[in-house]
Amino acid sequence: MKARERAAGAVANYLDERTGAAKWMKKTLTKVFPDHWSFMLGEIVLYSFIILLLSGTFLTFWFDPSMREVEYEGSYEPLEGVHMSAAYASTLHISFDVRGGLLMRQIHHWAALIFLAAMVAHLLRVFFTGAFRKPREMNWIIGVGLLTLGIVEGFLGYSLPDDLLSGTGIRIAEAIMQAIPVVGSYLSYFVFGGAFPGELFIPRIYTAHVLLIPGIFLALITAHLMLVWYQKHTQYPGPGRTEKNVVGYPLLPVYMAKAGGFFFIVFGFTAFLGAVAQINPIWVYGPYTPAQIGAGSQPDWYMGWLDGLVRMSPPIETHALGYTISWNILIPGLIIPGILFTLMALYPFIESWMTGDKREHHLLDRPRNNPNRTAIGAMALTFVLVTLINGGNDLLAVHFDLSINQIMWFSRIGVFVLPPIAFVVTKRICLALQRADREMVLHGKEMGRLVMLPHGEFIEVHEPLSPQKAYQLTSHEQLPALSAPETDERGVALPKGIRQRMRARWSRAASEHVAKPTVEELKEIEHH
Amino acid sequence: MSLQPIQDPGLPTHVHRKADTDPKAAKRAEQQVALLFLTSALGTILFIFSYVGIPQDQLIFLPILGTTNSHQLFLGLGLAISLFFIGMGAVHWAKTLMPDHEVVDVRREQRSKDEDRAAFVATIKEQGATAGLGRRTLIKRTLGLSLGLAGLSPLLLLRDCSAELPGDELGQTNWRAGTRLLTDPGDRPIKPGDLEVGAVAQVLPLLPAGRKRTLNDIAKDALLLIRIRPEEFNLDAERLSWTYQGIIAFSKICSHMGCAVALYEQSTKHLLCPCHQSTFDVTRAAKVIFGPAARSLPQLPISVDSEGYLVASAPFNEAVGPSYWERDSE
Numbered sequence: 001m002k003a004r005e006r007a008a009g010a011v012a013n014y015l016d017e018r019t020g021a022a023k024w025m026k027k028t029l030t031k032v033f034p035d036h037w038s039f040m041l042g043e044i045v046l047y048s049f050i051i052l053l054l055s056g057t058f059l060t061f062w063f064d065p066s067m068r069e070v071e072y073e074g075s076y077e078p079l080e081g082v083h084m085s086a087a088y089a090s091t092l093h094i095s096f097d098v099r100g101g102l103l104m105r106q107i108h109h110w111a112a113l114i115f116l117a118a119m120v121a122h123l124l125r126v127f128f129t130g131a132f133r134k135p136r137e138m139n140w141i142i143g144v145g146l147l148t149l150g151i152v153e154g155f156l157g158y159s160l161p162d163d164l165l166s167g168t169g170i171r172i173a174e175a176i177m178q179a180i181p182v183v184g185s186y187l188s189y190f191v192f193g194g195a196f197p198g199e200l201f202i203p204r205i206y207t208a209h210v211l212l213i214p215g216i217f218l219a220l221i222t223a224h225l226m227l228v229w230y231q232k233h234t235q236y237p238g239p240g241r242t243e244k245n246v247v248g249y250p251l252l253p254v255y256m257a258k259a260g261g262f263f264f265i266v267f268g269f270t271a272f273l274g275a276v277a278q279i280n281p282i283w284v285y286g287p288y289t290p291a292q293i294g295a296g297s298q299p300d301w302y303m304g305w306l307d308g309l310v311r312m313s314p315p316i317e318t319h320a321l322g323y324t325i326s327w328n329i330l331i332p333g334l335i336i337p338g339i340l341f342t343l344m345a346l347y348p349f350i351e352s353w354m355t356g357d358k359r360e361h362h363l364l365d366r367p368r369n370n371p372n373r374t375a376i377g378a379m380a381l382t383f384v385l386v387t388l389i390n391g392g393n394d395l396l397a398v399h400f401d402l403s404i405n406q407i408m409w410f411s412r413i414g415v416f417v418l419p420p421i422a423f424v425v426t427k428r429i430c431l432a433l434q435r436a437d438r439e440m441v442l443h444g445k446e447m448g449r450l451v452m453l454p455h456g457e458f459i460e461v462h463e464p465l466s467p468q469k470a471y472q473l474t475s476h477e478q479l480p481a482l483s484a485p486e487t488d489e490r491g492v493a494l495p496k497g498i499r500q501r502m503r504a505r506w507s508r509a510a511s512e513h514v515a516k517p518t519v520e521e522l523k524e525i526e527h528h
Numbered sequence: 529m530s531l532q533p534i535q536d537p538g539l540p541t542h543v544h545r546k547a548d549t550d551p552k553a554a555k556r557a558e559q560q561v562a563l564l565f566l567t568s569a570l571g572t573i574l575f576i577f578s579y580v581g582i583p584q585d586q587l588i589f590l591p592i593l594g595t596t597n598s599h600q601l602f603l604g605l606g607l608a609i610s611l612f613f614i615g616m617g618a619v620h621w622a623k624t625l626m627p628d629h630e631v632v633d634v635r636r637e638q639r640s641k642d643e644d645r646a647a648f649v650a651t652i653k654e655q656g657a658t659a660g661l662g663r664r665t666l667i668k669r670t671l672g673l674s675l676g677l678a679g680l681s682p683l684l685l686l687r688d689c690s691a692e693l694p695g696d697e698l699g700q701t702n703w704r705a706g707t708r709l710l711t712d713p714g715d716r717p718i719k720p721g722d723l724e725v726g727a728v729a730q731v732l733p734l735l736p737a738g739r740k741r742t743l744n745d746i747a748k749d750a751l752l753l754i755r756i757r758p759e760e761f762n763l764d765a766e767r768l769s770w771t772y773q774g775i776i777a778f779s780k781i782c783s784h785m786g787c788a789v790a791l792y793e794q795s796t797k798h799l800l801c802p803c804h805q806s807t808f809d810v811t812r813a814a815k816v817i818f819g820p821a822a823r824s825l826p827q828l829p830i831s832v833d834s835e836g837y838l839v840a841s842a843p844f845n846e847a848v849g850p851s852y853w854e855r856d857s858e
Contacts, residue, residue, distance in 0.1 A: 032633040075585070099579060102597070103604045135638045168787055171747075172803065175785035175850035185694040185852045193690050195697055195744050196786070232635055240539030246633045247539065254626045261618025268612025275604020276593060290743060291712065291730060291750035291780055293788040295802050310785070310820060311804045317822035317851060326851040328820045329785065362635055394805065404805055405818055441534075467537040474534050519533045 033255050034235035034248035038125045043259060044118035047266040048111045049221065055108040056210065062098055064090035065160065065206035067199040076283055084162075084287035087202045091161040091282055107274035112154050114270060116302045119147050127347075127377050129364035131234045133357075137348040139227045144345040146220050149213055151302050156209040158280060158300055162202055165280075167288025168297055170201065172310075179329035197290065237363045237475050239468040246362070296394055305384045308391030309336060312411045340380070354506040356482045368437075369476040371430035372510040378426035379419040386415045427512070434514035437473045441465060441517050442525055474516050482507040539630065547624050557624035564617035571609025578602035699847035699855070701733075701748045703828055708734040709753065709777070709838045717837040720773050723755045728792045730780060733840070748848055750780035750788065751828060753838075754810055756797060762811045770829035772838065777828040778814045779848040782806060784821035786850045799825070823851070 016022040033039075066086040072079050074089070076096045094101035123143060126132055132140035155173070159166040174196045177188040193200035232246050241247050249255055273279075285294055299307050309332035316327040343350070351373065352358060367374040389396070390411035397404040444462035452458055465473070482504055546553040578599060588598035640648070660667075708717050709731040723729060731751045735741055758774040770776070778799070782789045787803035797810040798817070806819030814825035826848050831841040847855050 030631075032631050097584075099584060099599070100603050102600045103607070106604075168803065171786045178850055178852040181853050183853075185698055185854060188852075189690040189692070189694050190686065191689070194692050196747055197743050231638065232633070239537045240632070242536070244635055246635050247630055249628075250631050254622050254628070257618045257622035257626060261615040261622065264611045264615030264618065266615075268608045268610075268615060271604055271611055272608035275601055275608055276596075278596075288743075290747035290786075291732075291788050293790045293802050295791060297787070297802050307804075313820040315806075315816055315820055315822040319856075322856040323853055324851045324855045325853070326822065328822050329850070332820075360637060394802065408805065408819070467534065468540055471532075471534045471537055475532060475536070517533050522533055 029252040030250045031229075032232075032246050032248045032250055034233050034241075034246060036236055038129075039233065040262065041118055041122040041125050043262055044266055045115060045122055046221065046225075047263045048115035048118060048270070049217065050263070051111040051267055051270055052108060052115060053214065055104050055111060056214075058104045059094060059101075059108060060210060062090055062094045062101065063087070063160070063206075065203045067162065067197075067202050079283065079286070082287065085202065087160060087162040088282070088287045091163070095283060103271075103274050106277070106279050107270055109158070109279045110273040110277070111270050112157060113279075113300065113302075114266075116147075116150050116154055119143075119150055120302075123147060124377070124381075128367040128374055129234070129236075130361065130370060130373065131364055132348045133361040134348075134352065135231055135360050136227070136234075139224055139231075140348050141345050142220050142224045142227075144341060146217065146224065148341060149216060149220070153209060153213045153217070154300060155303055156205045156213070159205060160202065160209060161280075161282045162288050163282040164285040164288050164292060164294055165282075165297060167197065167290070168293055169299055169303075171196065171290065172307075176329055176333040179326040179333065181323075181325055181330075197288070232362070234362050234364050237366070238472050241363065243360070243362050296398070298392065298395065301388070304391035305387040306333065306337060306391075308387035308389065308393070308411065309333070311393060312387070312390045312408060312415065314412075340383075344380075351510075354503065355479060355510050356503075356507060357479065366476065368430040368433040369478075369513075370510075371427045371434075371512060374430050375423040375427040379423040382419045382422035383415060386411050386418055390415075431512070431514055434516075438514055438517055441470050441473050442521065476516070478513050478516060479511050481511040539632070542629060545624065545628060548628075554625065557620070561617050561621045561625070564613050564620055568610045568613035568617065571606050571611075571613060573606075575603060575606030575610060578606055694852075694854070698849070698852060701844055701848060702735060702745055703733050703749065703751075703840045703843050705840060705842050706833065707840045708833070709751065709830070709840070710734050712750075718753070719836050720775060720832065720838060723753060723775060725755050725757055725774060726794050727755050728794075729753045731777075747786075748781065752778050752780045752789065752792070752799070752825075754778070754792065754797075754799075756810065760797070760811050763813055767813050767827065770827055770841070772830050772832065775830065775838070776810065776813075777830045777840075778808075778810075778825040779828070779844065780825075781849040782821060783816075783823040783825055783848075784819070784850060789825060 012022070064086040068086045069083055070086050070089050072082050072084055072089050072092065074092050074097055076092055079092065091105075094105055096102070126140065126143070155169065159170050174188050174192065177191060178184045180187060188196065191201065191204070192198045193204075233248070235241050235246055235248070249258075286292070298304070310329065313328045313332040316331075318325040318327065365373075367377075390408065393404055393407040393411070396402060396407055444464040447461050447463050449461045450458050451461055547557045548554075582599045582602055584597075584599045586598045587595050588601065589595050590601075593601075639645075710716060710733070711718060712730045712732045715732075717734070718729070718731065729752075731753050732741065732746065733749050733751075735745070753775060754777075755773075755775045758771070761768060761771065761774075761776070763771070778789075780788050780790070782801045782803065784801065784804055784806050787801050789799050789801045789806075789808065791800040791802055792798075792810075793800065799808040799810060799814060800806070801808075801819070801821070804820050806821030807817050808814040808821070808825055809817050813827050816822065816824060826844045826846050828844055829841040830838055833839045
């Protein structure tokens with residue numbers, strides 16, 4: 001035995017005699033993970049979270065979360081002698097006087113953008129492949145919670161420097177709080193410690209940003225990953241892959257090396273962005289004062305759709321009996337996002353109710369094979385996209401020489417009209433793709449090779465599919481629609497008739513498909 | 529499960545990589561991995577060099593990037609290279625040299641076996657019975673009461689998050705009848721002649737002696753002063769009397785969500801809020817003509833005092849800034 005092996009054996013022995021972990025470790029280290037590029041999206045989220053913790057900790061060493069008024073005397077000359085909050089001054093200090101400070105700030109901000117972008121991409125992957133189905137509904141809900149928290153965390157984070165842009169964002173958040181009926185002004189007073197802006201919100205959101213929310217994040221991410229671990233990862237359909245197995249690479253060494261390596265790749269990429277791509281140059285904006293603002297004020301992208309919703313809202317306010325309700329803030333700022341996120345969280349249950357499918361699923365769907373779900377996703381995505389476009393309407397107007405009023409009207413109408421269109425178009429595209437799959441299985445792949453037969457006829461040569469490919473294109477399930485019995489066997493109308501009929505309608509829509517080739521059809525083709 | 533038209537052909541046969549069979553290819557792959565790791569080491573050296581050797585204020589001009597701080601740039605590039613290539617090395621290693629046999633593991637249904645489930649339910653029932661949870665309703669109810677009440681105490685503790693309650697503070701500003709308008713920045717009183725037709729100025733109220741201006745004051749007091757030709761106004765008699773020689777004053781805090789309404793277009797006499805593009809018509813007392821704002825910007829009545837300086841002739845007759853529940857907008 002080599003010395004190295006002896007040492008490894010000694011360590012393993014030491015640990016096992018104290019924890020009895022050998023059996024568990026053996027199972028764990030050879031745990032199988034399916035391989036697919038789209039499974040990396042969630043990994044990117046996790047790695048950016050770690051990058052955020054590291055770079056964020058670095059920033060806390062110098063950041064002073066206080067709104068005490070100071071006179072700036074750092075090395076950034078244009079602001080020399082300007083009165084500002086200690087938070088803003090210390091952010092300038094990090095940017096100009098701490099070596100690598102600006103780099104770390106930029107890495108932190110880029111990592112936050114990547115964190116949220118990867119979260120959304122991961123969510124879309126899980127949605128469109130149906131990975132949220134039983135038994136993974138709980139993990140889907142945790143994921144929706146993480147996304148919500150992520151948006152809040154990002155917003156609080158870019159508010160901390162107390163610059164003119166971020167202060168404006170805080171002002172808008174305060175207006176949303178204030179708009180809540182009955183308790184709004186009290187809520188705002190409790191959060192800000194009095195009237196806006198006061199001198200307390202930076203230290204308060206600092207605690208939330210560096211302690212409270214990251215703590216909840218850690219707990220939820222741990223639960224999220226433990227569930228993935230325990231329930232085993234889903235896999236794409238294909239030859240040899242079934243609902244009863246999981247095909248992939250063992251954790252040790254392949255996955256460890258790939259995943260560990262990928263962490264460094266994500267970190268390196270983020271560092272590259274932090275080095276070359278300037279982000280949030282707070283020294284350009286100046287310190288916050290409520291009476292000033294920069295033109296083209298924009299939130300970070302994950303808040304942009306909310307801002308776009310607020311921008312497109314019609315000017316409705318109710319005044320009655322001396323009280324005011326600001327629908328123009330409540331509807332776009334709280335009600336619509338609330339409905340959207342609730343529907344998103346409940347979607348696994350809605351779908352299983354629509355289809356009546358209560359079974360476990362570990363094989364993923366190809367998006368085309370579930371046209372209804374894919375179309376619902378496209379509809380939601382279109383909605384958010386239109387609002388996001390409207391969130392940048394001022395920039396679009398400037399850069400493309402358009403009228404801001406036209407963009408606003410486009411979004412106001414588009415937000416109602418475009419999502420249903422996206423639904424119909426996506427559903428048709430999915431069905432067309434199913435038809436193409438069916439054709440391919442029945443007649444083989446088009447080769448683009450034309451052959452002239454002796455009697456002068458031209459035919460195109462089709463190459464038959466490999467059995468693996470043919471299986472992949474035909475292995476999906478096509479569930480029949482639920483039928484809704486309106487009366488029982490004796491002709492008495494059933495209670496809940498309307499609900500059942502609605503369910504049957506939805507189920508019909510959900511089960512629409514192009515029939516995949518049958519055994520008989522394939523046999524018949526073979527005979528030709 | 530419906531009958532599959534094509535039977536599962538099973539996992540495709542394993543195809544060996546070049547490095548699995550050819551020792552030369554394996555050697556090559558090993559060298560490539562080593563090269564990637566070495567590149568990372570060079571990155572760290574660049575990082576250290578930049579930290580020590582490049583002055584913090586040294587600028588460099590690069591195409592596309594423009595003028596950037598070279599200390600931060602090369603520090604970042606060094607870090608990026610050193611991290612990125614560790615990752616590339618590890619992944620390349622895994623892909624070329626580590627075993628690439630796909631492994632099949634079985635997957636069981638999440639649901640436990642029926643006897644386990646039955647035993648679980650039985651345990652709960654049994655333990656619940658020994659604790660007497662079902663019978664001792666008095667204990668159950670008092671426990672519920674005490675837990676619920678205990679939950680109130682943190683809420684109570686949060687009361688002091690704000691020393692003061694809103695009261696009618698949201699409706700108050702520092703503008704009183706006779707308060708002078710001061711330039712911001714500069715804090716100088718203004719005479720009508722200081723403002724040309726077409727000009728716009730931001731002003732703040734003169735505060736009582738000894739009172740220091742805070743951001744809270746500015747958040748409510750900020751005022752926009754705009755001068756147009758008097759005949760361009762389209763106002764009723766009362767509102768017209770609030771102007772002075774073509775000078776009109778509005779709260780600068782947007783009636784929608786409180787941003788500073790900072791963009792004034794001289795030719796159309798429109799005020800635009802850069803946050804949500806609410807547009808107000810100056811000639812019609814800042815009436816909303818576009819965007820989400822539901823109310824005009826509050827107008828401050830102005831005149832001149834005995835020394836000829838602009839003053840407020842009355843306080844605002846409504847609350848400035850965004851709406852809130854108790855705001856009386858009638």
